[in-house]
Structure formats: C-alpha cells, structure tokens
Amino acid sequence: MKITIVAGARPNFMKIAPIIRAIKEHNNEGPKIEFRLVHTGQHYDKKMSDDFFEQLRIPQPDNNLGVGSGTQAAQTAAIMVGFEKELQENRPDLVLVVGDVTSTMACAITAKKLCIDVAHVEAGIRSGDLTMPEEINRIVTDSITDIFFTTTQEASQTLETSGKTAESIYFVGNTMIDTLFQNLENLQAPTWWKEEEFTSKEYFLVTLHRPGNVDDMNNLVNLLQNIMKGTSPSRVIFPVHPRTKKVIDQSGYAHPDLYLTDPMPYLEFLYLVKNAKAVITDSGGITEEATVLSVPCMTLRSSTERPETITIGSNELVGTDPVKLVPFLVKVNEGKWKKSSIPELWDGHTSERIVKIIADRYQ
Structure with missing residues (x-):
C-alpha cells in the first residue's frame, strides 16, 4: 500500500x-x-x-x-x-x-x-x-x-x-510521547548552558506564542512582570519567537533574571523542560511533555484541549489573567505541587x- x-x-x-x-x-x-x-x-x-x-x-x-x-x-x-x-x-x-x-x-x-x-x-x-x-x-x-x-x-x-x-x-x-521516550538519552544542554551558569531545577522555563498573550505590548509586559515577580529569586529562560522578541524590544522591558534566547532545536528544548523547576506556557504540546517528565506546568489559557494533563498529569490551567499565576508559583516554590502520573497508553x-x-x- x-x-x-x-x-x-x-x-x-x-x-x-x-x-x-x-x-x-x-x-x-x-x-x-x-x-x-x-x-x-x-x-x-x-x-x-x-x-x-x-x-x-x-x-x-x-x-x-x-x-x-x-x-x-x-x-x-x-x-x-x-x-x-x-x-x-x-x-x-x-x-x-x-x-x-x-x-x-x-x-x-x-x-x-x-x-x-x-x-x-x-x-x-x-x-x-x-x-x-x-x-x-x-x-x-x-x-x-x-x-x-x-x-x-x-x-x-x-x-x-x-x-x-x-x-x-x-x-x-x-506519538509525540513516542518521540520523547526515543530521545531521552540524547537530550543536549544548550551551548550557553554552562557559560550562563544555569543549574537543574533552579530555573523556570517560559514559552508564549498565542496572540492574546504576546501581540499586545502592555499585556505582554504585564505578564512578564508578574512572572518575574512570582518566580523570584529563580532565573527564567524564555525561548522567544522573533516576532515576540520585537514586541519586547519595543517595550524596553528587561529584567536581570530573564534570559531570552532564540527558539530551540528539539533535543535542547526538551533538555530545558526536563531540568526546569517548572514550566509556564500557552502551548498544548508542552503540557504533554511536562506531564510525562513530571515537571510542574502552568498553562496561561482559559481552556485546554488536553484535560488529561490536568486531571492526571502535572499541568494546571491558570487562565489569561497573570495575577492568577501567583498562587501556583507559590506552590512550586514551596514544593507543594500536586502528584501526577502518565496517561494510559x-x-x-x-x-x-x-x-x-x-x-x-x-x-
């Protein structure tokens, strides 16, 4: 055939x-x-x-x-x-x-x-x-x-x-979890990992790409301000799309603990997920990977097509109001995140x- x-x-x-x-x-x-x-x-x-x-x-x-x-x-x-x-x-x-x-x-x-x-x-x-x-x-x-x-x-x-x-x-x-399992032993630290002195489980990983979160300058800055306040004193890694980077640059926003990098290849990005203290995202697929890797995950959306990552996995649906992120970050910092498991099959x-x-x- x-x-x-x-x-x-x-x-x-x-x-x-x-x-x-x-x-x-x-x-x-x-x-x-x-x-x-x-x-x-x-x-x-x-x-x-x-x-x-x-x-x-x-x-x-x-x-x-x-x-x-x-x-x-x-x-x-x-x-x-x-x-x-x-x-x-x-x-x-x-x-x-x-x-x-x-x-x-x-x-x-x-x-x-x-x-x-x-x-x-x-x-x-x-x-x-x-x-x-x-x-x-x-x-x-x-x-x-x-x-x-x-x-x-x-x-x-x-x-x-x-x-x-x-x-x-x-x-x-x-099938995306097939790929994860097939590549776990091949994950690679980004080239800047040692130079920037990052340490496993001592940083937060952020990914944002949905228009409602990144296209409006004031909204994006407000979101980043709340993230940086809630994750302190940890550092934050943000692989950022060039379009979003342009919005950040135009705003003039910067923070000494916010590390912006280009979008990452697969093996390097999964290395960052696996070793993160927690993930903050508006992506669906990343919530699946975080679940399998048992990494706390917070989704900045009002709905999800992957409810199993919440009911079974390590994900929580925060919503689009950045203020609501704060209590979830408190749970991560206090080591009180919920227990999770891997969905069937x-x-x-x-x-x-x-x-x-x-x-x-x-x-």
Whole structure:
C-alpha cells in the first residue's frame, strides 16, 4: 500500500518521526508500506527545520510545497493547490495527517475531494474555544476523516458522541510521547548552558506564542512582570519567537533574571523542560511533555484541549489573567505541587500500534 504523510509545522515533526520509524521497522518484517513525506512549508525556518529533521532522524521530504506564511485563507488555499497537484501525480491509498495546524485541515479536505482515505493522528481532542484557529482545524478535519487515532479514551468518546462509528476509532496513545521516550538519552544542554551558569531545577522555563498573550505590548509586559515577580529569586529562560522578541524590544522591558534566547532545536528544548523547576506556557504540546517528565506546568489559557494533563498529569490551567499565576508559583516554590502520573497508553509504542492498524486495514 501507499501512504502520504503530511507535516506542516514544527509540532508535526515530533508526531510523524516515530510513525516513519515504525513503518521502516514494519517493512523489515512484513509486506512493505510505501510512503511519501510531504512538507507543506506552512512554518519554515531552514535552520530550525534542518535541526528537527536531523535530530529526529526524519528523512528529507519527497515534496516541500513551500507555502510559507500568510493569512489563514491564503495559506489554506496555497496548501490545497499544492497538495492537490502532489496527490494527482502520486496518488496514495491513504493520506495521514497529524495534529491541528492549518496543513492538517487543508490536506484532509484536498484528499477527500479526490476520494482518498484520510487518517487523523491526534483526533477527537477539543478545547471548546472556537476563537482558536486550531479548534476549527480539528473540527473540520474530524468531520471528514475515515480513520481516527486518539490520544485518550475521552477523545474517542467525543468522536463517538459526534456520530463516528466505533470501528473507525482507535485509542492508541500519543506519538509525540513516542518521540520523547526515543530521545531521552540524547537530550543536549544548550551551548550557553554552562557559560550562563544555569543549574537543574533552579530555573523556570517560559514559552508564549498565542496572540492574546504576546501581540499586545502592555499585556505582554504585564505578564512578564508578574512572572518575574512570582518566580523570584529563580532565573527564567524564555525561548522567544522573533516576532515576540520585537514586541519586547519595543517595550524596553528587561529584567536581570530573564534570559531570552532564540527558539530551540528539539533535543535542547526538551533538555530545558526536563531540568526546569517548572514550566509556564500557552502551548498544548508542552503540557504533554511536562506531564510525562513530571515537571510542574502552568498553562496561561482559559481552556485546554488536553484535560488529561490536568486531571492526571502535572499541568494546571491558570487562565489569561497573570495575577492568577501567583498562587501556583507559590506552590512550586514551596514544593507543594500536586502528584501526577502518565496517561494510559502514553508508553512510547503508539506509532507501532498505528502502523499495525493501517497494515491490517489495507493489506
């Protein structure tokens, strides 16, 4: 059989890497699964992409659509036009999309309009917040998908409640956690770690990228001020996107204990998560990694599509008011953070289960 695997943004790389690895292992023992890797280029930074592909041992894409940035509509349209040509020239039996980025939705729509089956990895998760572009992408993708691979039983139930058949839904676990387990022994300290005299469990790690948190200068400064006040006397590492860095620079805000750095390659960033005293973030995926690593995590959002990181894991939903962060930081500093565990089937073997299911269905 033939599969086309789609990646569009950095979070996708961590989700497809173990699937490709599992396909290669499957091909050593059984009927071969041919695959093409298509990178839409939705998010593309040559250095970061090269780092991720090298560190995660992902083969170079068979096709890079080179879409680049743009408005939601322009980006979606460009992906669909490029991916339609790809599928017409290299028609597969199945298109596999992952996560909830624009590429996920656009490629799923394109495949279905060409009457090609679609499998969605990380299906069924919902935040309930329709102001998030990702939520729209999830809902649309799942409305037309043929095979659903879910990270939790709750996600499977969401799909069944929406009318999907039980035979099309497979609770398999989390491929991003496969990648984490496969790389734990390879984590690397950033080049500046020793020079800046950072010490394990003596710093907080911050990641912020959602427009509501970073686009408004006054709001971002207020957020950083509350973070620095609550984390004192610890230092704070903030890998910051160039767009957000520009807002910080324009504000003139600085703090002696705030260390700003460029976005990090995968192995270096996970090193920072693993060794952090706690993580403060507005990302969904990082809450999953922090949960598996048992690192206290605070999410600066009013909703989450990953409730298991709160009910089972090490994450807490703080909200968007930075003042509400303070009591959570007190718990971290006093060593009173809640006990956590790892969700069911987040065991490092999700990709093997996915590939076996696909092989059984199509071969």
